[in-house]
Amino acid sequence: MRKVIWAALGAAMLILPLACSHKDSVSPTQPSDAAARRTSTPTRTPTRTLTRTPTKTKTPTLTATKTFTRTPSATLPTFTYTSTQPATATNTPTPTPHGVQSCSPTSVQVCGIADDMASIWINGVPVGGGDDFRYVHVQCPQMQPPYGVCPTPVCVTVSDPVSLGLGATGNVIAVRVKNYTGHEMFASWLLDITCTSGLHTYVKCGVDRTIVYHQQESGAFPACTGSAPPGTGGSWYDKAFVPAGWSVPAVFTGLTFTKPVTDPVTGLALDFMAATTDANSETQCDALYFRQTFDLGQ
Numbered sequence: 231m232r233k234v235i236w237a238a239l240g241a242a243m244l245i246l247p248l249a250c251s252h253k254d255s256v257s258p259t260q261p262s263d264a265a266a267r268r269t270s271t272p273t274r275t276p277t278r279t280l281t282r283t284p285t286k287t288k289t290p291t292l293t294a295t296k297t298f299t300r301t302p303s304a305t306l307p308t309f310t311y312t313s314t315q316p317a318t319a320t321n322t323p324t325p326t327p328h329g330v331q332s333c334s335p336t337s338v339q340v341c342g343i344a345d346d347m348a349s350i351w352i353n354g355v356p357v358g359g360g361d362d363f364r365y366v367h368v369q370c371p372q373m374q375p376p377y378g379v380c381p382t383p384v385c386v387t388v389s390d391p392v393s394l395g396l397g398a399t400g401n402v403i404a405v406r407v408k409n410y411t412g413h414e415m416f417a418s419w420l421l422d423i424t425c426t427s428g429l430h431t432y433v434k435c436g437v438d439r440t441i442v443y444h445q446q447e448s449g450a451f452p453a454c455t456g457s458a459p460p461g462t463g464g465s466w467y468d469k470a471f472v473p474a475g476w477s478v479p480a481v482f483t484g485l486t487f488t489k490p491v492t493d494p495v496t497g498l499a500l501d502f503m504a505a506t507t508d509a510n511s512e513t514q515c516d517a518l519y520f521r522q523t524f525d526l527g528q
Contacts, residue, residue: 333425333526335396341385341491342419345502345509346377346410347452350419351467353395353402358386361408361452363419366489373487377410377452383491395469396423399525403433404467407518410451415511415518416482416504418491423526432494433524435503440522442479444505447515454515466519473521482509 340350342363350357363384367373370380388394409415421433443466447456459466461473482502490499502509505518 332398333423333427333429333431335391335394335423335526336426337424338388338391338394338396339385339422340388340419341383341422342405342417343383343488343491344407344417345414345486345488346375346408348405348407348417348419351402351404352388352421354404354465354468355394357388358384362386363417368487368489375410383489391423396526400469401524401526402467402469402471403520403522403524405518405520405522406467407520408452408454409511409514409516411514412512412516414482414484414486414504414509415516416486416502416509417518417520418500418502420491420494420500421524422494430494431526433522434493434500435491435520435522436501437479437481437503439524440479440503440520441473441476442503442505443473443476443519445517445519446513447517449515451514454517456515456517459519466521471521476519476521477505479503479505479520480507480509483507484509 338352340352340357342348342350343366344363345365347361347365348363349360350363365375365378366380366383367375367378370378374380403419403421405417405419407415407417417435419435421431423431423433425431443459445456445459447454449455459473460475461471463470463472465471466473480503482504484507486502490502492499503520
């Protein structure tokens with residue numbers, strides 16, 4: 231009996247491993263669950279999509295406006311200036327009755343410019359050495375014609391003013407202008423007469439009380455020669471000369487590059503005196519003759 235039981239138990243133990251072996255076996259073409267888990271391919275691909283949508287909008291709501299109003303709160307003071315300087319001279323002498331001389335000259339200075347050069351006489355007496363008053367280019371000495379001077383208009387002082395024979399009335403300034411190469415021809419002049427009182431009398435060029443004679447002369451500049459201007463009673467520059475056929479001069483209104491003679495009272499440029507407003511002169515040795523009368527006062 232005991233042998234039968236042990237035999238049955240032995241058979242059962244043989245059958246059990248076979249069953250287990252059959253349970254764990256797998257097909258060669260079908261992997262086991264464990265293998266499948268080890269060789270699986272992920273099917274999930276992460277995709278990140280970020281969308282930023284501002285939810286806050288800043289809208290300025292403050293508007294600043296500045297308004298300024300300036301209201302004067304004070305009244306500016308008023309200043310009164312009283313000059314303590316001595317009286318300045320004028321170009322018009324103080325009138326005195328019936329030809330009594332109001333200025334006894336102690337010195338006389340003559341200033342002038344010309345295009346191209348000029349000589350000046352007072353009551354027939356020459357001032358300077360002749361042809362002293364010349365063109366003064368505004369850009370001299372960089373630009374300077376051969377006949378010009380630099381840097382300012384020429385002024386000549388008469389060493390003996392008594393020699394000029396200045397009287398209360400009927401004095402004469404005579405000016406002769408020579409032309410060098412053509413273009414314009416004109417002149418400008420000023421007399422500064424110092425009186426014993428210390429005041430000054432200024433005689434300025436101008437169309438008032440002035441006459442001109444224009445003629446073409448011969449020769450080569452500056453040695454130009456020609457007939458004397460028409461008239462009687464001596465040389466054309468003498469005080470007693472009486473002109474005939476002369477005319478009223480004109481003020482040159484064109485463009486020029488010469489420095490002017492300035493008015494000592496106003497500081498402005500004196501006029502350029504010519505035969506015509508364009509001062510036209512196209513030939514060498516063209517000549518202008520001026521006579522201007524003036525008084526010392528009466």
